[in-house]
Amino acid sequence: MSWQAIDNEVKSWLKQARKLILTKMDSDLQVSTKSGPNDLVTNLDKQVEQFYISQIKQKFKHSRILGEESCKEEGLLSFDGLFWVIDPIDGTMNFVKEKENFASMIAIYKQGKPYIAYIYDVMKDRLVWGGPALGAVYCNQTQLPAPKQHALKDGLVAISCPMVLANYRNVVEVIKASSGCRMVGSAGIEFINLILGKHCAYLSYLRPWDFLPGKILGETLGLSVKTIDDEKVDVVSSSVVLVATKSAHTEIIELVNR
Amino acid sequence: MSWQAIDNEVKSWLKQARKLILTKMDSDLQVSTKSGPNDLVTNLDKQVEQFYISQIKQKFKHSRILGEESCKEEGLLSFDGLFWVIDPIDGTMNFVKEKENFASMIAIYKQGKPYIAYIYDVMKDRLVWGGPALGAVYCNQTQLPAPKQHALKDGLVAISCPMVLANYRNVVEVIKASSGCRMVGSAGIEFINLILGKHCAYLSYLRPWDFLPGKILGETLGLSVKTIDDEKVDVVSSSVVLVATKSAHTEIIELVNR
Numbered sequence: 001m002s003w004q005a006i007d008n009e010v011k012s013w014l015k016q017a018r019k020l021i022l023t024k025m026d027s028d029l030q031v032s033t034k035s036g037p038n039d040l041v042t043n044l045d046k047q048v049e050q051f052y053i054s055q056i057k058q059k060f061k062h063s064r065i066l067g068e069e070s071c072k073e074e075g076l077l078s079f080d081g082l083f084w085v086i087d088p089i090d091g092t093m094n095f096v097k098e099k100e101n102f103a104s105m106i107a108i109y110k111q112g113k114p115y116i117a118y119i120y121d122v123m124k125d126r127l128v129w130g131g132p133a134l135g136a137v138y139c140n141q142t143q144l145p146a147p148k149q150h151a152l153k154d155g156l157v158a159i160s161c162p163m164v165l166a167n168y169r170n171v172v173e174v175i176k177a178s179s180g181c182r183m184v185g186s187a188g189i190e191f192i193n194l195i196l197g198k199h200c201a202y203l204s205y206l207r208p209w210d211f212l213p214g215k216i217l218g219e220t221l222g223l224s225v226k227t228i229d230d231e232k233v234d235v236v237s238s239s240v241v242l243v244a245t246k247s248a249h250t251e252i253i254e255l256v257n258r
Numbered sequence: 259m260s261w262q263a264i265d266n267e268v269k270s271w272l273k274q275a276r277k278l279i280l281t282k283m284d285s286d287l288q289v290s291t292k293s294g295p296n297d298l299v300t301n302l303d304k305q306v307e308q309f310y311i312s313q314i315k316q317k318f319k320h321s322r323i324l325g326e327e328s329c330k331e332e333g334l335l336s337f338d339g340l341f342w343v344i345d346p347i348d349g350t351m352n353f354v355k356e357k358e359n360f361a362s363m364i365a366i367y368k369q370g371k372p373y374i375a376y377i378y379d380v381m382k383d384r385l386v387w388g389g390p391a392l393g394a395v396y397c398n399q400t401q402l403p404a405p406k407q408h409a410l411k412d413g414l415v416a417i418s419c420p421m422v423l424a425n426y427r428n429v430v431e432v433i434k435a436s437s438g439c440r441m442v443g444s445a446g447i448e449f450i451n452l453i454l455g456k457h458c459a460y461l462s463y464l465r466p467w468d469f470l471p472g473k474i475l476g477e478t479l480g481l482s483v484k485t486i487d488d489e490k491v492d493v494v495s496s497s498v499v500l501v502a503t504k505s506a507h508t509e510i511i512e513l514v515n516r
Contacts, residue, residue: 037411038437093438097414098456153295156355161439164422165430172423179296180351181419183441198356 003116003133006060006082010106013055014120014127017048017088017104021122031096040092045069048088048104056084068209076109076208076236083109087209091186099123103188107212117216119188128192131216137195146222147197152251155200158182158190163203169228169256171203177255187211194223194243201244201252203228211241224249228256261374261391264318264340268364271313272378272385275306275346275362279380289354298350303327306346306362314342326467334367334466334494341367345467349444357381361446365470375474377446386450389474395453404480405455410509413458416440416448421461421498427486427514429461435513445469452481452501459502459510461486469499482507486514 021044030043049069056063062081064073069088076083084106089095091102100123107117108131116131128144130137137144157178163171164181175181182199184190187206191214193199204210212235215225227233228240230253244252279302288301307327314321320339322331327346334341342364347353349360358381365375366389374389386402388395395402415436421429422439433439440457442448445464449472451457462468470493473483485491486498488511502510 093414097437098451100456156351156443161433165433175419175423179355180443181441182443183439185414185438185440193356198358 001060006108007116007129009055009059010108010116010118011127011129013052014104014106014118017051018120018122018125020044020048020051021089021104025095025099029096038093040096041069042089042092042096044095045089045092049086052084052086052088052106056082060084066208068207074236077112079109080111082115083112085109085209085212087188087213090188090210091184094185094189098185101184101189102186103192105188105209105213107209107216114216114219117213119192119213119217121189121192126192128195128217131220135220137217137220139196144195144221147195147245149245149247150197150200152177152200152248154179155245155248156180156182156198157201157203157248157252158184158193158199159202160204163205170258171256173255174201174203174252177251187214190214191218191243194218194245195221200248201242203240203242203252205238206241207238208235211239211243214243215241218243222246226253228253230257259318264366265374265387267313267317268366268374268376269385269387271310272362272364272376275309276378276380276383278302278306278309279347279362283353283357287354296351298354299327300347300350300354302353303347303350307344310342310344310346310364318342324466326465332494335370337367338369340373341370343367343467343470345446345471348446348468349442352443352447356443359442359447360444361450363446363467363471365467365474372474372477375471377450377471377475379447379450384450386453386475389478393478395475395478397454402453402479405453405503407503407505408455408458410435410458410506412437413503413506414438414440414456415459415461415506415510416442416451416457417460418462421463428516429514431513432459432461432510435509445472448472449476449501452476452503453479458506459500461498461500461510463496464499465496466494469497469501472501473499476501480504484511486511488515 067086087105095102104120116133187210190202325344345363353360374391376387445468448460
């Protein structure tokens with residue numbers, strides 16, 4: 001099976017998911033909470049995840065799946081087929097409140113290795129996709145250059161709100177050394193901002209389905225994706241993840257490990 | 259002179275400014291700093307402001323103008339003609355780094371009273387416009403309803419980064435009482451977020467050209483636009499401005515004035 005065959009399928013699923021979301025988001029949205037009042041899930045998160053799962057099971061039989069809402073199969077690094085990591089709607093709070101700035105994401109591992117990934121900014125119809133299978137990353141039809149190596153002082157940083165409020169690991173100094181801080185509320189959208197060179201760093205506590213698609217895409221373009229302790233990110237657990245240009249990475253690691 | 263005649267002119271200027279920005283932003287952008295390394299201005303800020311000023315002077319002779327970059331005429335509340343407040347590119351840092359999330363804004367006062375205003379999200383081609391002259395606010399062609407009265411716990415808040423870092427007036431408690439915090443980096447885009455009901459409150463230190471267009475539009479739709487001390491905003495000076503739904507306003511004023 002070529003990556004092009006997989007790619008054709010996945011892109012058609014993403015477009016169908018977009019259609020479903022656009023059709024139902026204003027008229028048929030049921031919101032409930034998970035771990036707390038600000039951890040939301042909707043019927044559309046679940047429907048889109050079920051749609052992806054049913055498509056994968058139908059089209060790619062030798063697959064395992066890890067999904068945010070329902071499906072928690074294991075063996076990402078040992079399974080000899082395709083391992084799919086799916087986040088149907090990343091940034092559900094934005095989806096509910098802003099009706100924009102959320103992403104639908106899929107990461108594919110093949111024989112335990114990163115293969116191809118997708119982050120879809122649904123409302124902007126902006127699909128960032130690619131990976132080692134093709135040795136490149138695209139935004140829609142345009143191949144992307146590696147992001148410019150902005151130093152911290154010349155770049156915007158995105159840091160999750162709880163970390164800023166607690167000044168976790170000195171992040172206030174990171175912000176003061178940068179061009180400014182943005183809070184977007186979706187890991188997928190933040191990865192896109194890094195990949196497109198809009199921001200120079202992103203720091204947040206993330207779960208595998210939040211960071212794996214962006215990790216595959218970002219690393220293909222030379223971005224650094226490490227833990228806040230400058231270690232390799234464990235792809236099967238949650239971590240405090242720092243995504244950054246190489247130069248901003250060095251400066252931030254120094255500031256947060258003082 | 260009817261408001262429709264003014265509206266026709268202004269909309270054509272905004273579209274022309276958009277064309278100029280889209281044509282030149284990637285190829286012909288010169289960035290310099292104003293008060294500090296993160297206070298940017300570009301050749302396009304200046305060109306767009308000059309374009310608006312020349313059009314106003316040509317088409318509306320009995321006018322005065324207050325512009326961010328160059329033109330500081332006085333008499334907003336006493337002048338008996340049209341008083342124009344212009345911010346050619348609000349969110350210049352975003353314009354330079356993100357190439358999106360910036361706005362071109364115009365507020366018009368007539369005989370000292372708010373008349374009509376425009377906030378144009380240039381990259382999304384999303385124009386929010388209206389005011390007392392027509393008793394309504396539109397997003398492009400669609401008339402907008404009053405934003406829903408979200409309570410603070412059910413809404414996203416946007417608070418400027420320096421205020422959050424300093425926990426100015428207890429804003430950390432405001433964030434903790436809300437659905438979450440976003441930092442967008444443009445007052446114009448934030449006013450749009452409030453007007454479209456995406457966020458329930460915005461708090462920032464703002465200058466007249468930052469807040470007057472949004473104040474005219476927001477108040478037309480029943481949003482509260484006050485100082486952080488719950489006083490009337492002085493339209494000719496800079497202030498810490500709180501824009502909010504009426505219910506979020508009450509809760510925030512209580513939290514920041516404890």
